[in-house]
Amino acid sequence: MSGPLPVGAALEVESLSVRVRGRALVDDATWSAPAGRLTALVGPNGAGKSSMLRAIAGVVPERAERTGRVLLGGERLDALPPRERARRVALVEQLADGAPQLTAREAVRLGRTPHHRMLGFSLGDDRHVAAALDAAGAMALAERPLAELSGGELQRVHLARALAQQSGGEPGLLLLDEPTNHLDVAWQLELLELVRRLALDRPVVMTVHDLALAATHADRVVLVDRGRVVASGAPSDVLTPERIRAVYGVDAEIDARPGGVAIRYRRMAS
Numbered sequence: 001m002s003g004p005l006p007v008g009a010a011l012e013v014e015s016l017s018v019r020v021r022g023r024a025l026v027d028d029a030t031w032s033a034p035a036g037r038l039t040a041l042v043g044p045n046g047a048g049k050s051s052m053l054r055a056i057a058g059v060v061p062e063r064a065e066r067t068g069r070v071l072l073g074g075e076r077l078d079a080l081p082p083r084e085r086a087r088r089v090a091l092v093e094q095l096a097d098g099a100p101q102l103t104a105r106e107a108v109r110l111g112r113t114p115h116h117r118m119l120g121f122s123l124g125d126d127r128h129v130a131a132a133l134d135a136a137g138a139m140a141l142a143e144r145p146l147a148e149l150s151g152g153e154l155q156r157v158h159l160a161r162a163l164a165q166q167s168g169g170e171p172g173l174l175l176l177d178e179p180t181n182h183l184d185v186a187w188q189l190e191l192l193e194l195v196r197r198l199a200l201d202r203p204v205v206m207t208v209h210d211l212a213l214a215a216t217h218a219d220r221v222v223l224v225d226r227g228r229v230v231a232s233g234a235p236s237d238v239l240t241p242e243r244i245r246a247v248y249g250v251d252a253e254i255d256a257r258p259g260g261v262a263i264r265y266r267r268m269a270s
């Protein structure tokens, strides 16, 4: 079994491809996400963002062929057994229904499954679950059934479950698929603050559609189009009007100010 994740471990994605029946969902993608940084994965609908996150977490469609390497702290994640990988990498997918009858605490407890041996849940698990609920700001929701929670509240519970999955060792890689979806502006800001705090000691990668939000809140941006990485680096280097025009087919006027970035879009002048 591998040892704890080295502090400051970066995610490195090298020539990652996912093909289904000869069609590339992810096409020879190479990029990295340092620890201590929030990385945003952006691109048009169907660009392959979710497929990329899922492939990093070891989830590929049935009969898909995955090639390339995924390293975390220099260690091959793609070569780890699923249980071991699940302790290093937590993927929070777009709001899944989950099991609506579970309470938030029960749902978060499921995150401990990769840590179990013969005996199932332990008192230690309960401590990790409580710490994860607390870190995600979801402690007040602990005894409420998922069916009753709002989109923003559910998002916190999913995040807490991901944290519970990793606690017990070094902080691992956190992958968030459209975490700000369905959230109003106040919840978005709160969630992004929380995500930024989590990103202080681990690589965090999130997909987002809102380019201004990515430019304002992320330290690095990876722009994906048709499965390929078009550019990656600092938001201001990656998100230029020329690239936005080439990838999204719209004209963009970018207004970068100290408080944040605003982007105005217009149909492309013909």
Ligand SMILES: Nc1ncnc2c1ncn2[C@@H]1O[C@H](COP(=O)(O)OP(=O)(O)OP(=O)(O)O)[C@@H](O)[C@H]1O
Pocket (backbone or CB within 6 Å): 020, 025, 043, 044, 045, 046, 047, 048, 049, 050, 051, 052, 061, 062
């Ligand atoms: N299981 C699958 N089998 C075959 N094709 C798939 C599968 N899952 C996704 N795809 C296709 O792969 C492409 C990339 O999809 P993906 O969901 O990764 O894109 P995305 O960038 O996350 O899109 P969105 O922003 O719309 O959520 C799409 O064309 C999609 O139809």
